Amino acid sequence: MKIEITNGKLLTTLGEWQSFDRIQISDGIIHRIYQGDSLSNSKFNADAQIDAQGCYVLPGLIDLNASLREPGYSVKGSIASETAAAAAGGVTTLCCTPETDPINDSEAVTKLIKDLSHKSNKCKVLPLGALTKGLRGEQLSEYAALKQAGCIALSNAYHPIKNLAITKRCFEYAKTHDLSVFINPIEASLHEGVMHDNHVSTTIGLQGIPSLAETIAVSQLIQLAEISGAHLHLSQLSAADSVSQVKIAKERGINVTADVAIHHLLYTDEQVENFNSVFHCMPPIRSESDRLSLLEGVRSGAIDAITSAHQPHEAAAKQMPFGETEPGMSNIELLLTMAVELNDHHKLPFTNFVSAMTTQSASILRLKKPEISEGCAANLCIFDPSETWSLKAEGLLSKGKNSPLIEQQLKGKVKATIYEGTIAFSHN
Amino acid sequence: MQSPLQLTESGRLKHFLTISGLSKTLLTEILDTADSLIEVGERQIKKVPLLRGKTVVNLFFEASTRTRSTFELAAKRLSADVLNININTSAASKGESLSDMLRNLEAMASDMFVVRHAQSGAAHFIAESVTPGVAIVNAGDGWHAHPTQAMLDMLTIRQNKGQFEGLKVAIIGDILHSRVARSQIRALNTLGVEEVRVIAPNTLLPTQVESLGVTVFNNLEQGLDDIDVIIMLRLQKERMHGALLPSEQEYFELYGLTQEKLKCAKPDAIVMHPGPINRGVEIESEVADGPQSVILDQVTNGIAIRMAVMSMAMSGQTETKNLLAENAS
Numbered sequence: 001m002k003i004e005i006t007n008g009k010l011l012t013t014l015g016e017w018q019s020f021d022r023i024q025i026s027d028g029i030i031h032r033i034y035q036g037d038s039l040s041n042s043k044f045n046a047d048a049q050i051d052a053q054g055c056y057v058l059p060g061l062i063d064l065n066a067s068l069r070e071p072g073y074s075v076k077g078s079i080a081s082e083t084a085a086a087a088a089g090g091v092t093t094l095c096c097t098p099e100t101d102p103i104n105d106s107e108a109v110t111k112l113i114k115d116l117s118h119k120s121n122k123c124k125v126l127p128l129g130a131l132t133k134g135l136r137g138e139q140l141s142e143y144a145a146l147k148q149a150g151c152i153a154l155s156n157a158y159h160p161i162k163n164l165a166i167t168k169r170c171f172e173y174a175k176t177h178d179l180s181v182f183i184n185p186i187e188a189s190l191h192e193g194v195m196h197d198n199h200v201s202t203t204i205g206l207q208g209i210p211s212l213a214e215t216i217a218v219s220q221l222i223q224l225a226e227i228s229g230a231h232l233h234l235s236q237l238s239a240a241d242s243v244s245q246v247k248i249a250k251e252r253g254i255n256v257t258a259d260v261a262i263h264h265l266l267y268t269d270e271q272v273e274n275f276n277s278v279f280h281c282m283p284p285i286r287s288e289s290d291r292l293s294l295l296e297g298v299r300s301g302a303i304d305a306i307t308s309a310h311q312p313h314e315a316a317a318k319q320m321p322f323g324e325t326e327p328g329m330s331n332i333e334l335l336l337t338m339a340v341e342l343n344d345h346h347k348l349p350f351t352n353f354v355s356a357m358t359t360q361s362a363s364i365l366r367l368k369k370p371e372i373s374e375g376c377a378a379n380l381c382i383f384d385p386s387e388t389w390s391l392k393a394e395g396l397l398s399k400g401k402n403s404p405l406i407e408q409q410l411k412g413k414v415k416a417t418i419y420e421g422t423i424a425f426s427h428n
Numbered sequence: 429m430q431s432p433l434q435l436t437e438s439g440r441l442k443h444f445l446t447i448s449g450l451s452k453t454l455l456t457e458i459l460d461t462a463d464s465l466i467e468v469g470e471r472q473i474k475k476v477p478l479l480r481g482k483t484v485v486n487l488f489f490e491a492s493t494r495t496r497s498t499f500e501l502a503a504k505r506l507s508a509d510v511l512n513i514n515i516n517t518s519a520a521s522k523g524e525s526l527s528d529m530l531r532n533l534e535a536m537a538s539d540m541f542v543v544r545h546a547q548s549g550a551a552h553f554i555a556e557s558v559t560p561g562v563a564i565v566n567a568g569d570g571w572h573a574h575p576t577q578a579m580l581d582m583l584t585i586r587q588n589k590g591q592f593e594g595l596k597v598a599i600i601g602d603i604l605h606s607r608v609a610r611s612q613i614r615a616l617n618t619l620g621v622e623e624v625r626v627i628a629p630n631t632l633l634p635t636q637v638e639s640l641g642v643t644v645f646n647n648l649e650q651g652l653d654d655i656d657v658i659i660m661l662r663l664q665k666e667r668m669h670g671a672l673l674p675s676e677q678e679y680f681e682l683y684g685l686t687q688e689k690l691k692c693a694k695p696d697a698i699v700m701h702p703g704p705i706n707r708g709v710e711i712e713s714e715v716a717d718g719p720q721s722v723i724l725d726q727v728t729n730g731i732a733i734r735m736a737v738m739s740m741a742m743s744g745q746t747e748t749k750n751l752l753a754e755n756a757s
Binding site: 204 | 433448525526527545547548549550552553557569570571572573607610634635636637639640
């Protein structure tokens with residue numbers, strides 16, 4: 001397929017905006033980029049033209065954490081629906097969590113996910129294998145087999161491992177197989193509750209999870225990473241002190257990276273005040289001071305990457321008293337719209353966001369650095385940063401309509417996503 | 429927390445979910461209405477027609493004898509038809525969702541649900557999901573709120589002390605798990621008492637408890653100094669598990685209200701307890717049955733307060749319905 005994108009601004013590897021006349025894509029590759037007065041190849045004969053007037057052309061986003069809900073949770077989503085949603089969000093590569101049913105702790109499940117995502121062909125899906133069998137925190141999964149089948153890294157997927165000796169062996173065995181370990185840091189014994197433990201939880205009488213449940217785990221995990229030499233990636237940090245610990249660990253040269261879920265950069269526990277279950281997330285959305293530290297962490301590089309932590313749910317999962325609802329937000333389709341909000345109102349420059357979801361996430365996964373230059377793979381997102389629109393639930397491709405942005409006036413809309421040289425999403 | 433959910437456009441009550449967001453004027457109106465309804469309980473024929481022809485459903489997802497029966501009596505004295513639903517024997521155990529259950533009950537043309545639920549926010553959730561015109565009264569949700577209990581306590585305080593200004597009130601016991609305490613603190617502060625104190629060991633206090641508008645004491649004797657109103661909370665036996673407390677004995681030793689400790693408060697201090705009482709755990713029998721105890725007044729006032737909020741919420745719903753009908757025509 002031949003695609004021609006005209007008249008936009010592309011993001012260079014230096015993080016600068018550069019106007020272009022035409023980007024020509026063929027055979028999955030960025031074939032030519034024409035700028036200024038350079039003569040265009042009139043013989044290109046594109047199958048598809050995309051007018052990018054007023055738009056940004058970005059490398060496709062790389063999302064380190066999304067739940068695709070397949071196999072096992074078809075009422076919440078499928079690989080087809082959630083990868084289509086990812087493409088609509090400008091994502092061309094994503095890591096899917098092992099929390100499927102059955103759990104992705106075997107070659108067979110990994111292969112099933114790979115097959116179904118090839119069939120859907122909306123974005124590259126890189127499965128995270130279960131760190132322990134059944135995510136039960138008792139036995140090692142078969143890391144060699146998982147890696148062979150296509151798992152990019154290992155994850156505990158928000159299931160705390162209660163035994164430190166087992167965590168230590170997971171690190172050692174992962175290091176043996178040169179696999180990164182993605183961990184949601186949780187100290188299980190401190191983790192009872194449904195929201196952040198603070199004055200809001202005290203006022204409304206919901207059981208709070210203290211930041212300590214995360215920060216104690218972060219401290220232990222960093223020590224284990226240091227001793228084992230394995231690459232520790234801390235997923236979805238939520239507390240200010242976790243950011244400081246990661247910063248210090250990096251200064252000491254420990255092989256640790258970290259990400260933050262995008263909703264932790266935008267919202268605080270005050271949003272839970274009226275028992276709004278859309279804001280029921282795990283880890284819980286914490287206080288304003290945590291949020292500001294997380295933002296500063298992204299700006300300073302202490303936090304490497306931003307993820308959607310996409311968790312689509314059926315409506316019924318959120319229609320119960322707060323404590324009985326299921327945690328998580330459906331974010332993947334709205335990442336760039338949320339990035340505009342972060343840029344406009346929360347002092348996180350848009351290019352900083354893009355870097356956190358492209359260059360930085362690629363580096364964590366040891367993937368080739370995404371670039372918009374001739375000869376590179378054509379994984380691109382065309383994004384109109386100024387279009388204003390109003391989101392309706394039925395407008396989301398994700399099966400999960402659990403987004404706080406529904407019925408809101410929004411700014412910034414993905415116009416098209418190109419995955420390996422084909423149009424994976426286009427908005428008309 | 430503001431909860432416009434429970435108010436009509438003109439600021440009147442249409443649900444009764446929490447004390448938060450309610451003005452001093454509205455709380456005083458509830459107390460005045462209850463005052464005027466107390467007399468009904470003293471009549472030969474204990475009925476007024478305020479809810480005649482209305483159906484009130486007592487929807488109790490948590491066991492309760494006292495609260496459920498006072499709500500039932502209150503509804504009956506208002507001439508409503510009352511349906512009691514015990515959730516243990518109903519469809520909830522057959523996997524029917526709360527939303528489905530509500531829809532079925534609404535289809536039976538219910539006008540009001542009195543709800544008790546173990547989850548904080550359950551009454552809010554139900555108020556958000558029911559059809560307009562159906563009033564929700566919160567009879568206790570998780571650790572969040574128990575607003576009728578708080579208001580009956582306010583009525584008892586006003587009867588005994590005349591006013592709220594200048595009063596010092598101490599709440600003693602398990603604040604962490606107490607919806608009663610949260611609602612009382614909110615009501616006392618809204619009604620303008622001078623000081624609300626909480627007295628408990630740190631294991632029974634929630635994070636940043638001061639943000640509720642209280643001063644904290646760990647020591648009972650010190651906390652009772654110069655106090656006008658003492659509110660004891662019930663201590664659940666399960667608090668001995670999970671290392672919140674070592675033993676009932678040590679708790680009674682340190683926080684149990686005895687004749688001796690009562691002397692630390694003002695001589696005319698009143699003693700309250702939402703019931704049921706654990707004699708010898710949080711309070712000594714001599715105090716519970718003594719001259720300063722107003723515990724049985726609280727029970728009597730409970731019926732009047734529940735009659736007041738049920739009739740007010742129902743008239744708020746009628747106002748909203750009439751407004752909708754006007755707009756439609």
